[in-house]
Amino acid sequence: MMCSLWRGSLLTLTSSLNRRVFQCCRQLGRSYNIASCMPEAVAFQGVSDHSGLYKFSVNESDRFWGAVARQRLSWISPFHTVQNCDFSQGKIKWFEGGKLNVSVNCLDRHVQTCPERVALIWERDEPGTEVKITYRQLLELTCRLGNLLKRQGVRRGDCVTIYMPPCPLAVASMLACARIGAAHNVVFAGFSSEALADRIRDAQSSTVITVNQGVRGGKVVDLKRTVDQAVQNCPSVQQVLVAMRTENTVAMTDRDVPLEEEMMKEDVVCEPVAMDSEDVLFLLYTSGSTGKPKGLVHTQAGYLLYTSLTHRYVFNYHDGDVFGCVADIGWITGHSYIVYGPLCNGGTTVLFESTPVYPNPGRYWEMVERLGINQFYGAPTAIRLLLKYGDEWVQNYNRSSLKTLGSVGEPINTEAWEWYHRVVGDGRCPVVDTWWQTETGGICIAPRPSDPEAEIVPGMAMRPFYGIKPALLDTEVVTGDGVLALCYNQYCPLNCATPLLGFFFTGDGAHRSKEGYYQIVGRLDDVINVSGHRLGTAELEDVVNQCPGVAESAAIGYSHDIKGEGECLPKTRSGKIMRRVLRKVVERNTDELGDLSTLDDPDSVHEVISGHRRLCGDGKQQ
Structure with missing residues (x-):
């Protein structure tokens, strides 16, 4: 049953009221041929601009995705059916009958044409020590x-x-799994041993790949020790492959395998396995409000096609460009826009090991x-954090190479x-504010692609x-404007679907x-009810964040007015505020905080709880 949704009046959105619009005029000029931007479009009769191509992608989805899949992916065996999907039944199948290997699409076919092109630039923790891998x-x-x-x-x-x-061996590990037909389960190298153990047990992994130590922000972290603690409670684990990120020795057991040493004994040829389009490519765990983390599944062909297409057209990526996504490979952003999307497109992609402020902002x-x-x-x-340090840290460096700026993770x-x-892009680079989810695997809504001079609203x-048809739902589909539940009722080659009255909710x-x-x-659930009006927290936070002394804020609702401030906010390691934790605290339900394994600093929760109790006084709200 769908939760109660709302249609009522909303605090007017700053960016909608203030129509400060960025016009991006690309080199194509006022008139252009859509096929010059997207070669597949040449086969779509009557399509001459972005609007026409988008309509074709949702109205003729079989023809659109079939043509794109044949053009962009290398198939071992061709598919016979583009899609066999029924949201109402939870039945989602793409490119049935087709066989391919993801690593071949990301590596072999590019080696045949440009073997010495740089694939990875490993931006190590210390500036100026980057390593390039062809x-x-x-x-x-x-x-x-x-x-x-x-x-x-x-x-x-x-x-x-x-x-x-993030390192070349981590990317090679992902691609090696894809090459031999195994799934991978990448866990952010910063999670506790308990969080790691939960994910290993759920995936039933017999093999773990790690490094002796990690280096981030000038600090050395003993990752092997974390793995040792985790696998003590994981009976399925039979071996741990250990690479050497630093020169420091670590304790090795009979279960441990020295990765680089054993790799050098192997042949440089490994025959790729032919995988069905819907075979599992990887698991990636995302935490819910209660219970253990949930393992999401992405499959082979649909995921690879969609990430490569969005990487190419959302960011206007061209051959020879250097793509700099500064996420960690442990998150879906790293999977899709550091590894699979750029490599499928034959691009050069950056692996960022450090932090935004090391050694300086x-x-x-x-x-x-x-x-x-x-x-x-x-x-x-990160952008809000760096903004507070001032413009000079940006203006000290030449950024003329930049063509597109992207934003990901939250509005x-x-x-x-x-x-x-204005500052980072010098007023000339389009900013693409991208919306998508771990479940979708790729960008679903963004300012680009579009016609060359189409506006971008801050x-x-x-x-x-392309292929995405959003629907705003209350108790029925809403055709006008408003603020409601965002759903999809158009099939596109994404891999996870939760049926909700025929929609992906x-x-x-x-x-x-x-x-x-x-x-x-x-x-x-990030809404506040004030005198019968339900207000989105994002708008309130937008106003507060504009105050000079505020780097980041979180707005939550409670039954009584409480004044005060906290020293820090409970945030995940990917930088998202855990509002559900704040809500549990103010509701005095601290025994049911849910999964906290993704917290960056567990002490922040204790500080919020203590601060809230002090403000309430003697257990009663004032």
């Missing part, structure tokens, strides 16, 4: 590691857990200058958007991507303007 080198690493995994007993259908920081922009990054993709949390507030555009995701609220643009206002 497609030929990455294929050799992947094949050696794939052969080693097979020698260790890993077979098709097994699931390998990877607990590593100019780290991102120094890296942009040194590596010549063309597309930069980061989180609003970006207007102040941060404008600073990002702080709005705006336009659905995203759990987010969205505003649709009279122009048809979408603005995400946050989760549906």
Whole structure:
């Protein structure tokens, strides 16, 4: 049963009221041929612009996705059916009959045409120590590691857990699993041993891949020790492959395998396994409000096609560009826009090991200058943080290589958007505020692609991507504007679907303007009821975040007015505020806080609880 949704009046959105619009005129000029932007469109009769191509993608989805899949992916066996989907039954199948190998699409076919093109730039913790890996080198690493995994007993259908920081061996581990038909389960290298153990047990992994130590922000972290503690409670684990990130020795047991040493014994050729389109590619765990983390499944063909297509067209990526996504590979953003999307497109992608402020707040922009990054993709949390340090840390460095700026993870507030555009991008780079989810695997709503001179409104995701048909739901589909539940009733090659009256229910609220643009206002439970009016917390936070002394804020509702401030906020390791925890605290329900394994600083919860109790006084709210 759908939760109660709302249609009523809403605090007017700053970015909608203030129509400060960024016009992006690309080199194509006022008239252009859509097929010159998207070659597949040449086969779509009558399609001459972006609007026509989008309509074709939702009205003729079989023809659209069939043509794109044949053009963009290398198939071992062709598919016979583009889609066999029924949201009402939870039945989702794409490219039936087709067989392919993801690693071949990401490596082999590029090695055949451009073996010495740089695939990975490993931006290590210390600036200026980057390592470049070509497609030929990455294929050799992947094949050696794939052969080693097979020698260790890993077979098709097994699931390998990877607990590593962003580094070439982590990417090779993911691709090696794909090459031999195993699924991978990448866990953010910062989770506790308990959180890691939960994910290993749920995935039933017999093999774990890790490093001796991680290096981040000038600090060394003993990752092998965390793995040792985790696997004590994981009876399925038979071996741990250990790579050496630092020169420091660590204790090795009979279960442990020295990764680099054993890899060098393997052949540089590893035959790829032909995988069905709907075979599992990877698991990725996301935490819910209660219970254990949930393992989401993404499959082979649909995921790879969608990530490559969105990477190419949302960011206007061209051959030869350097793509700089500063997420961690442990999150879906890292999977899709560090590894699979860029590599499928034959791109050069950056692996960022450090932090935005190490060794100083100019780290991102120094890296942009040194590596010549063309597309930069980061989180609003980091942008808001860097904004507070001032413009000089940005202006110290040459950013003329930048062509597109991206935002991911949460809605970006207007102040941060404008600073990002005006200061970081010198007022010339389009800012693409992207909306998507771990469940979708790829970007669903973004300002680009669009016609060349189409407007971009600050702080709005705006336009659905090809094949995406959003629907705003109350108790029925809403055709006008408003702020309601965001759902999909159009099939696109995403891999996770939860049936809800024939829709994929995203759990987010969205505003649709009279122009048809979408603005995400946050989760549906992130609302505050004031005198019968339900207000989205995102709008309130947007106003508070514009105060000079505020880097980030969280708005929550409670039954009585309480004045005061907390020293910190409970946030996940990907930078998202855990509002459900704050809500439990003010409701005095601290015994049921739910899964806290993704918390960056567990002490922050204790500080919030203590501060709330002090403000309430003697257990009664004042």
